[in-house]
Amino acid sequence: MEQITIKEIARMCGVGVSTVSRAINNHPDINPETKERIMETIRRYNYVPNNSARNLKRAESNAIAVMVKGVSNPFFGPVIQTMERKIVNKNYSFVLQQVEEDEDEVAMAAALEKEKRLKGIIFLGGMKQRPWESLKQMPVPCVISTVSIHLPEDVENCSIVSIDDEAESYRMTDYLIKCGHRRIVIMRTAEPDAGISDKRLAGYRKALQKHGIAYDPELVVPMHSDAVYYSIENGYEVTKELLTSDRDFTCIYAISDRMAIGAIRAVFDAGKRVPEDFSVAGFDGLDIARYYRPSVATIAQPSEKIADETIRQLFSMIEGKEKGRKVIFPARLLEGESVLKL
């Protein structure tokens, strides 16, 4: 194994060799940001400043896989970015594996683990089926990230890091009802989905119940299963159909911001207005929700915190310091111009 040289580190960082040397030796005469950048590159490439260390045998190849359902979902972009950086900084390699909407991510992860001798696995999104029997067989620690399913007590090698989807969906629905809406469409997956969609539906139902509003299955509207799930286009097409149906409603609550944006555009394209004719709310807290016209009421997930804690939890299990557990972060309701107070 050839070792990376100080010259290469310097080139990668766009600085001179002497600057790298100053960073390594904690010399005060260096810009703190430059120093941080150099030190990160050094960690990333496992650079060993001492020449004699170059012949040390390199540690065995360590890989962490991230199994992601819906990699083109912009909500996952910054989460994956943070995870990659942290994994590489720990001198592990980062394997990204996409999972198609109807594939079984746990079976795929098991196969990948056999092939690559992974040290840990992260599941991002998905988890439509309750996967515990297969997960208990997994020979390496796992973290289910951004999905708040129930963690059975006898599962020791798996953690969950997420918001509480049911409680946050309750928060949003409760807010919409307090704004005066009683006929609220919820736009969710076409099939049962224990991972995310069922939880958000449960929170919606609970809020209706608390306010004494009867649950009307007619107002539960499925995404199109032949278009990309949670996409703008899906929200647009579903809303277009909804507006020509004779269903009576004043508000659309889509369980992703991108679907909510598609819904808003469909309302305007049908010659109606948001929020004057229909209110619309989303979920996730993407930047576009804030900058759309109208801005979209949403539940902002703390995606940076979730990504950080996912990695911390995984390495803590890899190092045998902790057993699997569930870590739940609170989210925030962001009001938006898209919701009318009746």
Add this chain to the structure above:
Amino acid sequence: MEQITIKEIARMCGVGVSTVSRAINNHPDINPETKERIMETIRRYNYVPNNSARNLKRAESNAIAVMVKGVSNPFFGPVIQTMERKIVNKNYSFVLQQVEEDEDEVAMAAALEKEKRLKGIIFLGGMKQRPWESLKQMPVPCVISTVSIHLPEDVENCSIVSIDDEAESYRMTDYLIKCGHRRIVIMRTAEPDAGISDKRLAGYRKALQKHGIAYDPELVVPMHSDAVYYSIENGYEVTKELLTSDRDFTCIYAISDRMAIGAIRAVFDAGKRVPEDFSVAGFDGLDIARYYRPSVATIAQPSEKIADETIRQLFSMIEGKEKGRKVIFPARLLEGESVLKL
């Protein structure tokens, strides 16, 4: 190396073992989509149906690295998704490596190649400096994807697959001028960037020249270098400042759709309107450009074709069938509600 079993393939695909068997044996009694999904999973996991083949030694580990500058840029999402699928289908593994804005991606790729013995490298975005001397040293084939820099004749191990950024930027600017705009702000990177931003600026200047409009450096407005490049927030903040300056202009041409969306929202937040007071145009052809209010005039890149050809070209070089070459795809101008015809 344990081999994956037919049972595991069946579970991953959510079908029975007999269905997998029908797919493998080309039995007519199977839904074509199900068959395609099963065959893809079989390729992905290198499943060998013949039992006797299980003891064959597995081919050496093959990895392709994708070096991406700006992984949270939604333009790259579907491109990465397509590349990953195609690489995995060829039984190569997919390594995703992020590159920070000011890091040297070629030096990083060289270090990664040393460490992982890559079979090929894809550069997605970036390439601010002309990297030819380092690229010529690279021991494996490379493809520079989505960046249309000049390819010197003596570089044989590297291809470029992209749109023609200068020509497409000319197309957009020419369109804006034909709509009656003569004072057009261009919003681009803060520093020189041979990869994308300089080319788009060159196309803008060429169009001005063709129409006899003097180039005014005051109308070249840099993104903030302390915020995420090409982001909505960056476009918003830059436009907010621009609107309080005394510069005279009727149109803002941002070289990314997300910056254009930030610009539009900033115009409205300042109490003005798009397109009545200011026209705005973007670049890339993201779905949100079509669904924003107003929809955003943009240059739609054929990202699927670029991703396909990048992979085809890379494997053709790996197999020794082709030398490096430049492949340019035409893009399309999409008109939008964001541009007023004066």
